[in-house]
Amino acid sequence: MVSQTESYNNDASNTKVLLIEDNYYIQDIYKNYLKSEGYQVMLCSDGKQGFEQAILIKPDIILLDMMLPVMNGMEVLKKLKENSKTYKIPVVLITNLGQRDIISEAFKLGAQGYLLKVRCDQDTLLRTINIFIKNPEHQMDIKTEAVE
Amino acid sequence: MFHKTLHRQLIKIFGSEQQIPKGLDPLFQVISDTYLHSDEERNLIERSLDISSKELGELNVQLRSERELIEKEVEKRTQELLAERNKLSLILSGIGDSVIAVNREKKIVLFNKAAENLIGLPISEVLDKPLEDIIKVFDNASEIPANTYCPIRSDDFEGIIYNKKELKLISANGKQIFVNLLAGQIKEGLKVNLGCILTLHDISEERRLDDMKLDFVSMAAHELRTPLTSLRGYTYILIRDYGPKFDEEEKNIVNRISISTQRLVGLVENLLNVARIERGAITVHSQAIDWPQNIKEVISEIINQAKDKNIEINFIEPKEKISAVMADKLRINEVLTNLMANAINYTPAGGKIYVWTAENENEITTYVKDTGEGIPADAIPHLFKKFFRVSGKLEQGSKGTGLGLYISKSIVEMHNGRILVASEGLGKGSTFYFSLPKMVDSKHPTPPTQ
Numbered sequence: 320m321v322s323q324t325e326s327y328n329n330d331a332s333n334t335k336v337l338l339i340e341d342n343y344y345i346q347d348i349y350k351n352y353l354k355s356e357g358y359q360v361m362l363c364s365d366g367k368q369g370f371e372q373a374i375l376i377k378p379d380i381i382l383l384d385m386m387l388p389v390m391n392g393m394e395v396l397k398k399l400k401e402n403s404k405t406y407k408i409p410v411v412l413i414t415n416l417g418q419r420d421i422i423s424e425a426f427k428l429g430a431q432g433y434l435l436k437v438r439c440d441q442d443t444l445l446r447t448i449n450i451f452i453k454n455p456e457h458q459m460d461i462k463t464e465a466v467e
Numbered sequence: 468m469f470h471k472t473l474h475r476q477l478i479k480i481f482g483s484e485q486q487i488p489k490g491l492d493p494l495f496q497v498i499s500d501t502y503l504h505s506d507e508e509r510n511l512i513e514r515s516l517d518i519s520s521k522e523l524g525e526l527n528v529q530l531r532s533e534r535e536l537i538e539k540e541v542e543k544r545t546q547e548l549l550a551e552r553n554k555l556s557l558i559l560s561g562i563g564d565s566v567i568a569v570n571r572e573k574k575i576v577l578f579n580k581a582a583e584n585l586i587g588l589p590i591s592e593v594l595d596k597p598l599e600d601i602i603k604v605f606d607n608a609s610e611i612p613a614n615t616y617c618p619i620r621s622d623d624f625e626g627i628i629y630n631k632k633e634l635k636l637i638s639a640n641g642k643q644i645f646v647n648l649l650a651g652q653i654k655e656g657l658k659v660n661l662g663c664i665l666t667l668h669d670i671s672e673e674r675r676l677d678d679m680k681l682d683f684v685s686m687a688a689h690e691l692r693t694p695l696t697s698l699r700g701y702t703y704i705l706i707r708d709y710g711p712k713f714d715e716e717e718k719n720i721v722n723r724i725s726i727s728t729q730r731l732v733g734l735v736e737n738l739l740n741v742a743r744i745e746r747g748a749i750t751v752h753s754q755a756i757d758w759p760q761n762i763k764e765v766i767s768e769i770i771n772q773a774k775d776k777n778i779e780i781n782f783i784e785p786k787e788k789i790s791a792v793m794a795d796k797l798r799i800n801e802v803l804t805n806l807m808a809n810a811i812n813y814t815p816a817g818g819k820i821y822v823w824t825a826e827n828e829n830e831i832t833t834y835v836k837d838t839g840e841g842i843p844a845d846a847i848p849h850l851f852k853k854f855f856r857v858s859g860k861l862e863q864g865s866k867g868t869g870l871g872l873y874i875s876k877s878i879v880e881m882h883n884g885r886i887l888v889a890s891e892g893l894g895k896g897s898t899f900y901f902s903l904p905k906m907v908d909s910k911h912p913t914p915p916t917q
Contacts, residue, residue, distance in 0.1 A: 342693060348700030355707075415692035417739075419750070437692040437732060440703060 331357035334452055337378035338362050339369030339395065340413065341387050345436060349382065349413075352441040358448075366390030370398050373405050380451050383430075385414040385421065393425060400429040409451040413439070422461055432459045469495055470502035565646075565667040570660045571619055573598045577664075585669055587642040604648065605635040617650055619662040625654040628663070633670065645670045677745070685742040691735045698728045726772050733808060737870045740801065741853070744877045751798060751881045755791035755906045758831060759784055762822060765803040772808070777816045780807065783823040790905040792831050798878045799903065802886075805871035806835040806899045814839030814896075830884070831905045836898040842890040850888060851876040879903070 336358045340346045346362055353360045361376055363369035366387040373381060381399070385392035392412065399405045411432035412425055422433055432447060450457050469477070473495060481487045487495075559566055565582035569575055574597055578590045586593070586602060593601050604611045616629050629650035636644045647668040653661060702725045713721065743749040759782075766780055773780050792799075810820045818838040825832045842850065849855045854869040872886075879886040879901045890897035 342697075344697035345693070345700070348697065348704065351700075351704055415689060415696065417689075436696045437699075437735075439696075440699070441707075 332359065334380075335359045335361065335376060335378040336448065337369065337373055337376065337381045339364075339366065339381065339387065339392075340384040341365060342384075349444065352444050353448075355441070356445050364388070366392065366395040370395050370405075373399055373408065374402065377404065378408060379455075380448055381408055381410045382413050382434075382448075383410050385412060385416060385425070393421075393428070396425055396428050396430055407455065409455050409457070411447060411451065419461070426461055431457060433461065469499040470506075473499045473502050563669070565665075565669070567598070567665045567667070569598050569617060569619075569662045569665075571656070571662040573613060573617065573619060573662055575601065576661070581669075582667070585644055585646075585667060586636075586638040587640050588638060601639050603637045605637070606631065607635075616648055617663045617665060620652060621657060623654045623657075624652060627651045636667070645674045681742045681745055684738050688735045688738040688742070691731075695728065695732055695735060698724075699732065702728055722771060723775065726775055729768075730772070730808070733804065734868060736801070737805075737868065737874055740874045740878075741870050744874065749798070749877070749881065751795045751878075753793045753795055753882065756794055756796055756799075758789060758792040758824065758833075761792075761796065761800070762803065762824075762833070765800050765807065766822070769804060769807050769811070773811050773820065776811060776814075778811055778814055778818050778820060780820045780822065783821060785824055785826070789824060789826050789831060790907075792903045793906050794882050794903050799882065802875040802878050802901065803833070803835075805875045806901075809871055809899070810835055810837035810839065813837065826905065829904060829907070830902040832900055832902045834898055834900040836896065838896045841893045841895045842888065842897050843893055844890075847888060847890065851886065875901070 336353055338346060338349055338353070338360060340349065340362075341364045343364075346364070350360045350362060361372060361378065363372050367389040369381075369383070369387070370390065383392050383395060387395065390398075392414070396410055396412075399408065399410060406429070409431045410429065411434060412422065412430050413434045413436055415436045417435055422430075426433075432451060434444065434447060468474070477487050477495065478484060559577075559579040560581075562579070563581055565585045566577065566579045567575060567582050568577035574595050575593050576595070578593050583589055588601065598617060599613045604613075604616050611631075611634070616631065616634075618628055620628065627649060629648070632647045634646055634648050636646050636648075638644070647670055649666040649668075651664050651666070653664070656662060702721065706721055706725065710718065710721070740749070762782055766782055770780060807820065807822070814820065814837045820838075821834070821836045823834050825834070846855075851872045853873040855873075876886050882903055884902045884904065886899070886901040888897060888899050
């Protein structure tokens, strides 16, 4: 049986997480994980909407899927990093594609973290988010992460 | 009476027979005799000439018929040779494999139709050119010198002198092809100035199909990840939120959903791993790992599968602290997981699994022993091959895809380690063990990654 996850962030209710993900189930599951910790969660199902919401609500962290309708994750990332209102917000990629070259490119564009959805349980997600909330300039090392 | 000829001449000289002086008769008689004698000799000569010419005639006839025979034979042989040559050239132009022959200076003397197509150059542009100017041959990234794949020897050996599969060939115009290459020589090579005959079998199509297969496997596996992510997530939430209220049976059911999901994730990840290994796209980033701690983590992830089958996993921890292992944690944990999952799958309920480590000067060896069905001796050499599964008794309870051990071996070897198995036979369990390099210099805790 799965053990209850311990609390990572005592000030979660003041932390806004923007989740840009088009798969409804995964959206729902991640929202559930995040809410269980007390985070404010905003959801977007396509890239364009995600970018617009980012400007509007200025989240503390963005979880960004790579394959998205209307505007793909790479384009969203580019726009976020080009915009003065959003360039400082840490972006953590969430995908199941796991192609190292794509991830590398995204890291060069300014993505700071990466989660492989199939391996990412509640514990991993909350632990990762907490690292970025504590240190928004944190940079994950693509070489030592399970990116594939 | 004188010789007729003399008589005629005497009449010419003296006018008529009567005027021939009688007193000279004895002289004329001598002359007449000489005439007669010469006549006889002439007759003799004529006769013998006649005979000779007849003989010559006969000889001539005989010679002529013999010449005709020889001519016929030559004609026949020429036809045969022509037929042989035409047959050969038809075969050469008709077969799908490329044939290139070079003389003893390694200049191209034969280049069939298939070779023209494969190399992408017409025969007119390659004939009499040095082979090295037309093709370059590579085994993976390293170039093979022409002297290796196309050796020119002076012995009277006849047959295959070089044979290598899956070589990359780059032609003078930049075309890239994958081939199986075969080089042969004939006994008479030295006499007829023939150095070597190369046969190239184009496997580009096989490679392409193989790539398509890998693409498909990879695509399908990636697609499977999304619903699996949901399945895992919702199962987790179900257990987290409602688990405490479940009765025993409900707990069991949800637990089994969770175990099956985990196994499915493992299978999908194995498919992706095979695709990566086959493509040579797998990378290893080694770092120092606290090995006993890591083993405990992997066991904790798989323990539910074992418990569900009433199998005990015992990790016999080293009594003293052991050196860190240099490995890519993600990759090497796939090996540990695969070995333990196999042990669980092939051990009947109530069995036991033991895990322990041993350290020597350079390496740390990890053992996974089970009390399961064991492995028949004849299966051991094939165990680590792709898609191999032990057939026979074990097939009744067939499990797995035959990929886990292949992947494990590939990953362990990428770490410069070795993986082996010991089994005393069916029913006696088996022990899988693999070695990994250990961190030698503790002064440099962050060694270079590969």
